[in-house]
Amino acid sequence: MEGKVYQGGEDYEKEFSPRDYLDTFYNFDSGPVAEREIIKFSLQSLHQTFSVGGIRGDVLIDIGTGPTIYQLLSACEVFREIIVADYTPQNLQELQKWLKKEPGAYDWSSIVQHVCELEGDRSRWQEKEAKLRRTVTRVLRCDVTKTPPLGSAQVPLADCVLTFLAMECACLDVETYRAALRRLADLLKPGGHLVTMVTLCFQHYMVGPKKFSGVYLEKETVEKALQDAGCQVLKCNCVPLKYSQAFCEGLCFVVARKGLSA
Numbered sequence: 001m002e003g004k005v006y007q008g009g010e011d012y013e014k015e016f017s018p019r020d021y022l023d024t025f026y027n028f029d030s031g032p033v034a035e036r037e038i039i040k041f042s043l044q045s046l047h048q049t050f051s052v053g054g055i056r057g058d059v060l061i062d063i064g065t066g067p068t069i070y071q072l073l074s075a076c077e078v079f080r081e082i083i084v085a086d087y088t089p090q091n092l093q094e095l096q097k098w099l100k101k102e103p104g105a106y107d108w109s110s111i112v113q114h115v116c117e118l119e120g121d122r123s124r125w126q127e128k129e130a131k132l133r134r135t136v137t138r139v140l141r142c143d144v145t146k147t148p149p150l151g152s153a154q155v156p157l158a159d160c161v162l163t164f165l166a167m168e169c170a171c172l173d174v175e176t177y178r179a180a181l182r183r184l185a186d187l188l189k190p191g192g193h194l195v196t197m198v199t200l201c202f203q204h205y206m207v208g209p210k211k212f213s214g215v216y217l218e219k220e221t222v223e224k225a226l227q228d229a230g231c232q233v234l235k236c237n238c239v240p241l242k243y244s245q246a247f248c249e250g251l252c253f254v255v256a257r258k259g260l261s262a
């Protein structure tokens with residue numbers, strides 16, 4: 001319906017089109033320059049963290065994965081197992097299409113090639129795709145507004161929890177956001193890392209013709225929420241990049257570490 005604003009998990013389940021989302025925000029070759037620059041910033045940040053920065057381990061859990069895999073391309077080289085989770089069944093279906101190499105799966109090859117170039121060998125992109133497909137062992141439903149966020153699924157404590165551009169969509173106010181980050185920290189081993197990309201001062205974004213909103217977050221709110229969830233912020237890199245199809249003030253890439261006694 002024109003003028004309607006959608007928000008939160010149930011609206012995602014009813015109204016969110018994974019294909020519209022991918023076509024709008026992840027068309028690396030011929031999409032808007034603004035979106036391309038943001039993908040590059042994300043990929044570079046992830047490369048620095050996982051390929052160069054030495055964050056590695058057994059298990060990584062990605063929360064609010066959506067229909068996307070770009071955020072896992074560096075991590076799949078340094079974690080034994082990746083578990084992905086999202087609220088929205090159609091996002092998980094879209095993701096499974098790519099994981100199972102089904103017809104009509106989204107073509108991530110340009111983005112995979114870009115990551116391989118950052119790693120020094122653009123030509124090994126098919127090898128990386130195969131590696132990621134092997135490393136993702138489970139595709140789960142989750143709801144970060146509930147305790148526990150992964151429902152009855154039994155998962156090991158993670159060395160890393162990743163969440164990209166999802167908490168500000170899942171949570172409608174700052175208190176819910178703070179509680180969601182505490183739930184994500186609960187998924188981590190002591191000393192494990194929480195790695196997140198947040199849209200700053202987020203108001204809404206367009207998925208095809210539909211407008212989705214979420215919670216307005218400032219850098220200080222994100223840092224405080226992480227600290228209050230028992231994590232030390234190791235890196236907080238904010239940039240004034242803006243989407244052409246979203247209303248926000250920039251992006252913030254954050255790496256935090258859960259305390260050893262938390």
Ligand SMILES: C[S@@+](CC[C@H](N)C(=O)[O-])C[C@H]1O[C@@H](n2cnc3c(N)ncnc32)[C@H](O)[C@@H]1O
Pocket residue numbers: 008009012063064065066067068071086087088091142143144145163164165166167169170171
């Ligand atoms: C903007 S998309 C981000 C997708 C992907 N991580 C990326 O980087 O493009 C927001 C995601 O949050 C998910 N989401 C919405 N409500 C949620 C909830 N309560 N719990 C977990 N995920 C939720 C949506 O299904 C959607 O996949």
